[in-house]
Amino acid sequence: MSLFIAFISGILLAIGITVSGMIDPAKVLSFLDLSGNWDPSLALVMVGALSVYVSGFAIIKRNKAPLFASDFHVPATKKIDRPLLIGALIFGIGWGLIGYCPGPAIAALSTGSIGTIGFVATMIIGWFIARKVPLA
Amino acid sequence: MENFTPFSALFGGALIGLGALILMLGLGRIAGISGIVSQALFNRNDRPWRLAFLLGLIAGPITLSLFVTDLDYSTPELTSTTLLAGLLVGLGTAWGSGCTSGHGICGIGRFSVRSIVATLVFMCAGIVIATLFH
Numbered sequence: 001m002s003l004f005i006a007f008i009s010g011i012l013l014a015i016g017i018t019v020s021g022m023i024d025p026a027k028v029l030s031f032l033d034l035s036g037n038w039d040p041s042l043a044l045v046m047v048g049a050l051s052v053y054v055s056g057f058a059i060i061k062r063n064k065a066p067l068f069a070s071d072f073h074v075p076a077t078k079k080i081d082r083p084l085l086i087g088a089l090i091f092g093i094g095w096g097l098i099g100y101c102p103g104p105a106i107a108a109l110s111t112g113s114i115g116t117i118g119f120v121a122t123m124i125i126g127w128f129i130a131r132k133v134p135l136a
Numbered sequence: 137m138e139n140f141t142p143f144s145a146l147f148g149g150a151l152i153g154l155g156a157l158i159l160m161l162g163l164g165r166i167a168g169i170s171g172i173v174s175q176a177l178f179n180r181n182d183r184p185w186r187l188a189f190l191l192g193l194i195a196g197p198i199t200l201s202l203f204v205t206d207l208d209y210s211t212p213e214l215t216s217t218t219l220l221a222g223l224l225v226g227l228g229t230a231w232g233s234g235c236t237s238g239h240g241i242c243g244i245g246r247f248s249v250r251s252i253v254a255t256l257v258f259m260c261a262g263i264v265i266a267t268l269f270h
Contacts, residue, residue, distance in 0.1 A: 005162035006185040010192020011199060012155030013167060013237070018197045020148020021141055024209035030139055032266035041145040046240065048149020049156070053245035056157040066164030073165055074246070075233070080253050087232020088239070088254040092261025094224025097269065098212050101236040102229060103169040105222070106193050113211030119222035126226015127174040135231045 001068045014107040020045040023108050025099030032096050083135040168238020170229035
């Protein structure tokens with residue numbers, strides 16, 4: 001059952017990413033680029049996602065455990081530390097260069113685009129390097 | 137603002153929120169895409185559900201294209217900028233413990249201060265870079 005839940009969650013996220021337009025890096029850039037023909041759509045993607053998640057999470061929180069697992073896994077750390085800030089900064093720079101964050105890039109793999117595949121390949125290399133060289 | 141698509145943005149966003157919610161309700165997990173997919177690749181523990189999630193991510197647009205035939209979106213050219221961007225996104229999301237989904241939706245959605253700060257930082261960085269370079 002846990003495999004099915006995870007699969008459905010992945011499918012819904014990717015369909016949402018596609019329907020909302022986030023899968024299109026040109027559209028993402030037209031939100032991030034304030035100088036051109038600005039497109040505020042992406043702000044509404046966050047509004048839509050957060051309205052559903054915030055209201056649903058408030059209800060789920062009352063459960064003692066998830067339906068198909070023993071515990072909730074929610075990050076305990078509250079520290080605003082260097083890795084968080086530097087990591088977010090580096091991620092934002094990469095996002096602003098092309099308009100891809102991890103979800104849309106992975107969802108677009110099925111297009112077979114060589115540019116998308118290249119992006120995902122170097123992203124995986126980045127994950128690998130960061131695991132070997134943790135920021136302190 | 138002629139490219140503004142408020143309804144599909146809100147509806148697609150709601151689906152993203154629903155997908156993330158199902159993972160929390162069913163498995164008690166944060167739907168952070170960078171975290172789940174990188175762990176699926178590099179962590180032997182708890183691998184099956186993460187691989188199922190990754191499979192869902194890839195299958196989503198294929199499933200949608202069975203029902204909606206006029207899906208149209210751009211993909212980047214294979215350039216050194218594309219490869220550099222991928223590397224930076226990989227490094228940054230691993231060091232910063234999350235991306236748009238993990239920090240931007242799930243983190244902000246549970247009012248995590250860490251995620252709110254991270255989202256402000258990557259949003260601002262993305263806006264500065266995109267505005268300067270495009």
